[in-house]
Amino acid sequence: MSLALGRFCLSSRLWRSLSGCREALAGSRAPALRPQEVAVLHTSAVASAGHNKWSKVRHIKGPKDAARSQVFAKLTMMIKAAVREGGPNPDFNPYLYQLVEQGRQRNMPKTSIEAAIKGADKSKPTSYALYEARGPGGCYLIIEILTDKTQRSFTELQMILKKNGGTHTDALHSxxxxxxxxxxxxxxxxxxxxxxxxxxxxxxxxxxxxxxxxxxxxxxxxxxxxxxxxxxxxxxxxxxxxxxxxxxxxxxxxxNITVQLSDADKETVFKLLELIKDHPDVMRVYDNIE
The missing domain is CATH 3.30.70.980 (YebC, transcriptional regulation domain)
Incomplete structure (x- = not known):
């Protein structure tokens, strides 16, 4: 259920509230990973936007423990990347702070969080990238990846899409x-x-x-x-x-543009999303399915 706040725009109270948010996110940029684009997991192994309304009809769901382990593994990668870019102190690294809090909310063991922070210098350098795609039924996908070899990750994603009714294309406009x-x-x-x-x-x-x-x-x-x-x-x-x-x-x-899919297309897209999410370099997937 969504209630857009635009309907309150005539209220002076809303205008004062909307005009009061002026503080920009702190943080520095780096070629390897743009901190302002550090992804934060929200829902499943990889949080995806737009298909919650039809996800309940799924009849195939992996074990919860396995999904949680995958969340922890991807959080570990992101914590390490945040440490390399902004330092190991969450008090001075807002992106690391967000990820640590995310881990705590997900009941990630404290020892695992600490190990990820301490082991950042020993891990392979990674870079952040977006992969844009079109899925079955005309839906669009934005795939966030964190990888040590961007071209390899892109090639593997292209193969997954090609075998499951998708293709690489511009999608950011949606x-x-x-x-x-x-x-x-x-x-x-x-x-x-x-x-x-x-x-x-x-x-x-x-x-x-x-x-x-x-x-x-x-x-x-x-x-x-x-x-x-x-x-x-x-x-x-x-x-x-x-x-x-x-x-x-x-x-x-x-x-900002959504599409309606048939039940058959939804099932096909669901299978495609699961394959994409299972890729070790994929952090999150967004879709525009209504």
Whole structure:
């Protein structure tokens, strides 16, 4: 369920809130990995956008423990990349801080987090890249990868797509890059958060929109606050001060053009997404399926 905050634009209160988010995300850029684009896992082994509405019809689902292990493995890769780019201290590396908090929320062992931070210098250098594709039924996919050999990863993804009704093509035009904060459906006191309250808090925090969605890995409802990327840090801080409990935060590619698929195409796309997610270099996959 999504309630766009645009309907409140006539309220002076909303205009004051929207104009109040001016703090840009801190961090430096580096050729190997652009920190502002460090991905944060949200849902399953690789969080994907746009197909939660039809994911419940799936009749094939891997063991939960295996999915959790895959999440931890990919978080480990991302933590190492964040350390190499911004240093091992989460207090001075906001992207590392987000990933560490993500690991804690996912019950990643403390020893595993510490080992990832300490072992960053010994791991292979990696670079961040996007792979754009078109899937069955005309849907578009954005695939985020973290790899030590970009061309190898691209070639392998191209083979997966070719064998499963997809192809490499421009897809960014169907997405907008936004800041996203995922929060628990209860406040810090454990009281359930109603959608009406979530909307009011979004206005106060300066978010553009709030959606009620599902965390597929944990199988529970969560709220997704959407904001301008430059306001992400401030919006998360504001939501925390308003009594909410963030699970994760980071940039996401959200669809601005969606497509409807037949049941047959949905099943085909699901199989394709699973194959893409299982690739060890893939961090996240976004789609524009309605």
């Amino acid at each position: 997405f907008a890059k936004k800041g996203v904060v995922i929060v628990q459906p209860q406040d810090q006191d454990g009281k359930p958060l109603r959608m009406e309250q979530a909307v009011d808090l979004a206005i106060q925090a300066g978010a553009e929109d709030v959606q009620e969605t599902q965390d597929e890995e944990e199988e529970k409802d969560v709220y997704k606050y959407i904001c301008d990327l430059s306001s992400l840090r401030d919006v998360r801080s504001q939501l925390t001060s308003l009594g909410l409990v963030p699970i994760s935060s980071g940039p996401e590619y959200l669809p």
